[in-house]
Amino acid sequence: MLRPPLTPIATALPDTVPFVGPEAIERQNGIKIRARVGANESPFGPSPKVVAAMRESAPNTWKYCDPENFDLRVALARHLGVGPEKLAIGEGIDGLMNLMVRLYVAPGATALTSLGAYPTFNYHVAGFGGRLLTVPYEGDRESLAGLLDAVRRESPPLVYLCNPDNPMGTWWDAGEISRFIDALPETTMLLLDEAYGETAPTGVLPPLDVCRPNVIRTRTFSKAYGLAGIRCGYAIGEASAIRAFDRVRNHFGVNRMAQVSAQAALTDQSYLRSVVARVAEGRERIARIARNNNLAAIASATNFVAVDCGRDGAYALAVLKALAARGVFVRKPMAPILDRCIRISVGLPEELDIVAEELPGALRDALA
Amino acid sequence: MLRPPLTPIATALPDTVPFVGPEAIERQNGIKIRARVGANESPFGPSPKVVAAMRESAPNTWKYCDPENFDLRVALARHLGVGPEKLAIGEGIDGLMNLMVRLYVAPGATALTSLGAYPTFNYHVAGFGGRLLTVPYEGDRESLAGLLDAVRRESPPLVYLCNPDNPMGTWWDAGEISRFIDALPETTMLLLDEAYGETAPTGVLPPLDVCRPNVIRTRTFSKAYGLAGIRCGYAIGEASAIRAFDRVRNHFGVNRMAQVSAQAALTDQSYLRSVVARVAEGRERIARIARNNNLAAIASATNFVAVDCGRDGAYALAVLKALAARGVFVRKPMAPILDRCIRISVGLPEELDIVAEELPGALRDALA
DSSP: OOOOOOOHHHHTSOOSOOOOOHHHHHHHHOOOOSEEOSSOOOTTOSOHHHHHHHHHHGGGGGSOOOTTOHHHHHHHHHHHTSOGGGEEEESHHHHHHHHHHHHHOOTTOEEEEETTSOHHHHHHHHHTTOEEEEEOOBTTBOOHHHHHHHHHHHOOSEEEEESSOTTTOOOOOHHHHHHHHHHSOTTSEEEEEOTTGGGSOTTSSOOOOOOOTTEEEEEESSSTTSOGGGOOEEEEEOHHHHHGGGGTSOTTOSOHHHHHHHHHHHTOHHHHHHHHHHHHHHHHHHHHHHHHTTOEEOOOSSSEEEEEOSSOHHHHHHHHHHHHHTTEEOBOOOSTTGGGEEEEEOOOHHHHHHHHHHHHHHHHHHHO | OOOOOOOHHHHTSOOSOOOOOHHHHHHHHOOOOSEEOSSOOOTTOSOHHHHHHHHHHGGGGGSOOOTTOHHHHHHHHHHHTSOGGGEEEESHHHHHHHHHHHHHOOTTOEEEEETTSOHHHHHHHHHTTOEEEEEOOBTTBOOHHHHHHHHHHHOOSEEEEESSOTTTOOOOOHHHHHHHHHHSOTTSEEEEEOTTGGGSOTTSSOOOOOOOTTEEEEEESSSTTSOGGGOOEEEEEOHHHHHGGGGTSOTTOSOHHHHHHHHHHHTOHHHHHHHHHHHHHHHHHHHHHHHHTTOEEOOOSSSEEEEEOSSOHHHHHHHHHHHHHTTEEOBOOOSTTGGGEEEEEOOOHHHHHHHHHHHHHHHHHHHO
16 A cells, blocks of 8 residues: 655654653563662652642643743743843753754764763654764763864764763763863854753853853753653753754743743752752762672762673663562663663662662572 | 854744744733733633642652653543554644654655645744645635645645634535545645644544544644643554654653643543533624624634634734734734634633723724
């Protein structure tokens, strides 16, 4: 039977669901997840002020959102000390990333990232027919020198860098990031993903510079702010680079509840600080659990810890599967060298109790 | 100063905000909107059950949504009597429309619509470098014969048809739509937008046929279900056409609150029926207001009524502006012939009171 042909780019893409959520794992395994510590969510949840604002605004959900995201941009502008014209709001960083690739990577053009870095970037590059170029990590960090070499060699229109990094949790200091930015050609756009910026120590995020047309920084309400499910991220950059999003974004795409809850979240910075402190405690707890099992925890500036399982990728994958069978949901890097690790998100203390309880057995199972 | 170049397609696009929301109008005019009857929202709001479900789930918003939208697809499948593999969920129909254009319209390829139909389709076609082909309306309806002629002449990979129609509110009966579908070549995909399906009389929506690979129908929780701000639409079609969305969609794009509230909305069909009845009353009220001002109301199967202002487009635009100055937010078609109308959404009775009060003055102002 004849059918409407997909475009050549779409034809070349797989029609599988590339991102498997914990709900899908539960459906597949038939095992209830008791410790949801795989998606770098914040189990501490959003601020009570956010919950109250969401509840209050629920009856207003009949209204479309403001397509200009005006109030949220003004609130963020005040919070960050930049003008609202330097900010774009999107359906999570994933949504903004889609737009960045679409704006800068023409079919066949190159997009540069690190081998094993955030896979959604790769998904979008493939989705728009770009050519993905990768540079290996160096000592469990994205390699600034390696990325810069590749930029000089290939002049890609777009480079992706996540600092602090996902999936390893490692980071570069602000000065090193700034030098990297200075060394980029003016015609290469850097997508600097700071999704985990709130949990990083002081001195990791470079000061905001909204004059450079070749750097867009992305941040989110999904991580420390505890709002992964509401889909709200933002981009910070030079005004005309920010304006470019208006060419292609879904103008009514950011939902009204996201606008409301993100604004409420910004008003409760003391709650954010308490979460950041609990995340730091959770990272230490995960490191202790690792040590108690003779495993090394990689130092992390994020809300998760990569734990080196001490053998190869197949072993770490077996550990992940054994944990899943015991009701513990974690994820893991898949690229060579990084793949020796599993990635454990900071859960509630009682979830980390379950991790502590189940990890020894899972390590044994994985050897069997 | 050098800067990163946008792709050729993005370079050709304007970086204006093409969709002006009522909030932006208020900010520009400094006049508070007293009757929000321009965006085809449902001021009756969502069901109280939906509001309760949203409030209950607010603290869970720290979790990412299920990327497979499994529970919502199962609930919709039961409601519609089709398998869940025949359904895709998106960030409103706008989001799904973006994906449809991206999947089927390669740069330079043709997408067919009616001149003056839903502008977001045109926005996406331009956004992906497609060539927009339009056919004029015929007697205030999208012209099925005209669209079919254009399909035969130009073999576009994608055709857009909205039934009942926006912005005119007119419709074709199910039999006529079915004959149109039968006459389409198998290699032309029809995006049949049924955003206003719930408010249409029986006999307007053809029975669901999820075997044809060249028809995708879209529906939404934004209109009769009163959830425009939550961003949740869905596509119904043949399984492999539906699976194609998985190639390009933002898998975590549909927010968790949308999943929760859409499921709750489906459980309260008696509330939906009460809204549909109130919408019908509102349409009659708008028609009476039009008649009282010696204007013709165009018969509508939607939650709005196009009112023929009896002169040219410039006059109708002046009426719209005069209404805005009086705190009444309406929109209007902009294409020739249709542009003689303003489009009034069914508001609350007290909002339609304001319309009744302000329209005579606005008509006078527009003449001045």
